[in-house]
Amino acid sequence: MRPIPTALRTLALVAFATVAIIPVYWMALSAFRPNAVVMQWPPAVLPGSFSLEAMRSLFAETPILSWLATSLAVTVGSTLLTVTIATLAGYALSRSRSRLTGLAGYAILIAKMLPGTLLIVPLYVMFFQAGLLDGRQAVIAVILANCSFATPFATWMMKAFFDGIPKEIEEAALIDGCSPFTAMLKTVLPAAAPALAAVTIYVFIVAWNDFLFARTFLPGGETMTIAAASTQFLGEVEMAWNKVMAVALIAAAPVFAMFLILERQFVAGLTGGTH
Amino acid sequence: MRPIPTALRTLALVAFATVAIIPVYWMALSAFRPNAVVMQWPPAVLPGSFSLEAMRSLFAETPILSWLATSLAVTVGSTLLTVTIATLAGYALSRSRSRLTGLAGYAILIAKMLPGTLLIVPLYVMFFQAGLLDGRQAVIAVILANCSFATPFATWMMKAFFDGIPKEIEEAALIDGCSPFTAMLKTVLPAAAPALAAVTIYVFIVAWNDFLFARTFLPGGETMTIAAASTQFLGEVEMAWNKVMAVALIAAAPVFAMFLILERQFVAGLTGGTH
């Protein structure tokens, strides 16, 4: 039986592919074309006219290496901080029986919905008052902001995963001679490896791609992340579109790489199963 | 048994609360204070010094009503478009047995990870070439961009929910005398109401809060969304911080309201159960 007609299904999938896949395809294509080909109308939709012109001028004319370094600092800092908090809080929420837990879970659900735009104004004011927005130490502000943004969902992911690890496993360890702390360390944490990987990827991607916090808090120039820098050519009168696409592609590459490497853990972590 | 010490749990929850809740609290507090109180150091952390000064000057001195109207147009458009595509594609993916489905599911998982920053450059180029970035019609560009960003996760949510509705329900309807199409319409769609609500909220929030696309595609001035407008005061030499917080609060209010109204459906939709 086919409960829905094939035509409808095909249509839906094509619509989906159009909105989700084509922009990425177009970016990859344009980054390796001469600007003239990119600008022609109607556009050349099939691959062809390979050129490294954009890449070469990028490394020659922009502080792209410094942007990448800033991105790396922000990303590593945000990831370490967030994963630590999310793991501890997620475990605490998952294993606690008290009323407080229900409330905290509720708070997370709300906080999960808070977008960066909502956070940025109060964070800006707080960081400014704390003197964090001067020069290079603004990187710390970006890290804290990313953490503030990513912690709720990361905590929720860890909690959901810990929820899927039966508490009987720790109880078996207690009976087998462990203390509560070693029981967690030796039985639950190893089992949570897929969730840790998933949360790491999530925070990595959020932090690496952050545009809002970096653009708002960082002073600019060389001290800018690659993701934020990638948009700064937009709207110029004479745009080198292939160059813009090349920056965007370089900014996107680590995300794709990370995803492809850790994809299996990530899926396991998302689906939350221990088996 | 308490598998983890109370101290550790408390610490984790406090860390969580700090990063996730305090900024919101601070924003709500500051929006209703005189600027002098907001700026004082050390900050006054408890409520007090109520004032409507910021709100009043906001409505008097900025085109805030036009910003709200633009936000509304962008949000309604994005939501309608995305929910329609996500529902059809999610149902098709959930009920199809073909190989194609596995591939499409995989594509969604990847696309889910693509942040707005990655999309923006190719989208800008495409929209520019299509002539969508002139004046007020740029609102359409923002709608398409939001849809491109939100569709993968929305589709995944709908698919996950449809997956939780046993196909036997449609089969029972077939046996009870329905055609495949009426079976879906009369039995599956009503059951998917919580998922529709959840996806609607998700897209609504994404679109309402979008900063990146609005800031990049919209011409500015009166044609700007409230979320994007809320940050444009940051970095001014003489900041009226309470005014900034007030804009941020107004920008956030509909999200909170929507969340509180539809919260029950949303949770049901997230957890994906029909029962």
Add this chain to the structure above:
Amino acid sequence: MSGLEIEGLRKAFGSTPVLRDVSFEAAAGSFVVIVGPSGCGKTTLLRSLAGLETVDRGAIRLDGRDISDLTPAARNIAMVFQNYALYPTKSVRENIAFGLRQRRTPRAEIARRIADACEALQIGHLLDRRPSQLSGGQRQRVAIGRAMVRDPALFLFDEPLSNLDAGLRNDLRIEIKRIHNKMGTISVFVTHDQLEAMSLADILVVMRDGRIEQIGAPYDVFRKPVNKFVAGFIGTPAMHFLAAHVEDGHAVLGGGSRVEIPSLAAVPNSTLVEIGVRPDDVSLVGQESGAIAGLVDVTQELGTNRLVRVNTVAGELSVLQSAHEPRPAGPVGVRLSPQRALVFLRPSGEILG
């Protein structure tokens, strides 16, 4: 012909055959139970009857009409699913009425039929609830009611009781049989539980690997299985098998015990066989001559009876004895009842005679 005829059904998923030439007939009013281990094709067979699967070859005739190519809606059948498959957003009343509404049954007639179903299934007080507010047993009652009001020519049951606990399962089994007896239509019931199958069936269909192994009345299948698979699958506690070879009309078991079995009289010497023994066809005796020597392993009280597992020189055996008797321990003798023992050929597993 009035009744259900299935002729040469074949179906494959990709290159995996799931139904290989399945044929049987059932007269009007019979209760057919299809039983077999998981993956034997029983559910696919049922779904083919419903029209939820298309078959590659073969015909399904209901009351003389070929329904093989009809849509599920046009077959005049009703089905009860394992997971109940109630419409989650509709009330119990709307669930039951849905099929009748789709067929534009008059309002008064719908009300009358719902009232009948409520009486038969004691679900009258649930009519305004949603499925999510019901227990598993209540949900399945409603699903049975939804099938019943349609007054179909064929009732299909796809393991309807396997999500329920033991007590409820037994109650609902009796109610299903009662409703079947009252309505007089044909029912086809799929289960993997052989005791459930035995207790419900007029016609028992035992399947394995997409084929029908045996069809018959439950007691006939129990007493005269056609092969070792059926013998081992049907019956609780399960049959034990002892390897043996034939010598002058006797079965010579491991350890050398000889048992004279009537059906072996004409079998050539040295034929390899297996002797199938049900726990109620053997008895514990002293360590006397002629008995198979063994050691009591584990005893299990069952209430009126007791099941004694004995490790004998010929293999493992279970013996059912009255719980009145003293609990055995240590070395014992086991005596088979030669009239009741079944003989299977090795390695084919076919029954002898």
Add this chain to the structure above:
Amino acid sequence: MSGLEIEGLRKAFGSTPVLRDVSFEAAAGSFVVIVGPSGCGKTTLLRSLAGLETVDRGAIRLDGRDISDLTPAARNIAMVFQNYALYPTKSVRENIAFGLRQRRTPRAEIARRIADACEALQIGHLLDRRPSQLSGGQRQRVAIGRAMVRDPALFLFDEPLSNLDAGLRNDLRIEIKRIHNKMGTISVFVTHDQLEAMSLADILVVMRDGRIEQIGAPYDVFRKPVNKFVAGFIGTPAMHFLAAHVEDGHAVLGGGSRVEIPSLAAVPNSTLVEIGVRPDDVSLVGQESGAIAGLVDVTQELGTNRLVRVNTVAGELSVLQSAHEPRPAGPVGVRLSPQRALVFLRPSGEILG
């Protein structure tokens, strides 16, 4: 004293009492099965023995030592969980060795004990696999092995077989009993399945609502239940109850049938009672005088036997008869066996005499 003594255990979750003064003793080597409907407190009792729950009052003594306040690690117990609770990231070998490693058992000793467990449970070929690569039955074998190698003073089983299917459940039941017999420690086994409880127990503990209703050998509990709850809970097929009142040493049933029951001789007239009748204590006879008149409702084949449900004037009864006999239908008579009938007082449910 050697053995397990439990004295006056009480526990409440909030204001809901789950254990109300639970006491029993079990000698060394006994197999105790705690059985009862869900929510009766049986699992809480077991977890209290393990130290996973603290009790509000009462004492637990194991071989004379009060273990009530010890940590789970210090109690020298082992436990098998319903969901197996294997360590998911460790191999089977590491799972089994974990408890011994934590206790710094020498390497050679660990290897020896693992070898023993592998032999007893036939899991030698699984040692290098992960739990996720095992079937449910294999996982539970490994969990039993993990408990076994610890050589504890007390084995705890928390419904270990309820996630397995019927055949496997029976096999593992026998293996658990075998291992228990071999090791000679005390086992406490919790289940909601009364047949499993009967078949495993030396000492059967029937619980309801946080209290122990009856303790005894399985056959004694089956034949001499202390009240209607235990009588109805223990035994398959289940006991039926017929309302009656006493008149001159007879029970007068609904419809007026009179049955002389020895234990009623000294009971005052008009006392309200219920007569408990197991299906194997009644027989079908013709519609002769003295028999209870009834109509056959549903018959269920069970293999060697057949269960016949009869609607009588006195109430619903089930009759177990040999499947050899012709299948009954229509009006019949039912005769009780007065010696086997149990009499319960109404409304208390206490047994008479």
